[in-house]
Amino acid sequence: MSKISVYPERQHYERVARALVEKHPCLRDLGSEKGWYSWFHSLKFKLGNYRQKLSAAGCSEVVINKRKGEGLKGQNVKRSKKGEVNYCPDPPEGQSLENMEEKRKIMEAEMRKKDPDHQFVEDLMVATFSQRRKEIVGDQPLIAEVLSRWPALFNERQIKAEFKRIVNTDLLQSFLDGLDSLVPRLLELYKSAARSGKKQALKRILDCLVRDVSG
Structure with a gap:
């Protein structure tokens, strides 16, 4: 998990804990409904301790994401569930x-x-x-x-x-995917504006869309 991110989200912990129990049934929690709840918490504590060590070693991403404010040493390391992560990788090997x-x-x-x-x-x-x-x-x-x-x-x-x-996401593709989900509502909004008679140019465009679909 730490190789992918030192700030995994809740669903990531759950997937790993579930996969661990499915692969090794002997590790299943007998007193837990899901069978992996204690492993979920164990993973969270282990990653928290790991972030403490990374912070002490000067890891750029963890140092930058440390909480601001006063407190005992080691208690201001940002926890994974608080806010978004500011991705800040260390320099490539051999680069200064x-x-x-x-x-x-x-x-x-x-x-x-x-x-x-x-x-x-x-x-x-x-x-x-x-x-x-x-x-x-x-x-x-x-x-x-x-x-x-x-x-x-x-x-x-x-x-x-x-x-x-x-x-690690294509900006344009993610924008277009989000736009596709809004198309039905946008078309309804355009149709309402066209019915008012004030948007004749918009009405002509919508009429062309209807002809293309029906044709």
Whole structure:
């Protein structure tokens, strides 16, 4: 579980606990209705302790997600069920902050060109992902500063690529999927507006849709 995320959600704990009991029936909780409830809590405690160790070792993601405020040492590590995780991976093996900063400067210079090499910029953005997330999530700079240091991040292609790198989801596809679920309600709204007689252009478009469906 920790290899995938140190901040799993409730359903992830439940799936792992259920799979454990199904694979090894001898581990089933005799006094539990589901048979795996104690393993669910055990996994949560183990991941919590693991986050404590990662925080003490200086893991970027856990350090950045630590709770703000006073308290005893080790008690301000963010628990998995509180809010969203700010994904902040450690630098790739063999890469230093100095190397990534040099690549950032190359990317910045490339974006000043009238016709930048988008594939080259993509490679540089991937190589500097760890540094960028540490700056944006950890330092929380102003948008103007982000634009100055990471101009490629405001390019349409890189917006989609960065979204994919952070949440491993295609931004455009997820938007279209969400839009598809709203289409019936949107059509009803458009039809209501067209019936008022004030939206003749909209009415013509809807009439074309009806003819295409019926044809």
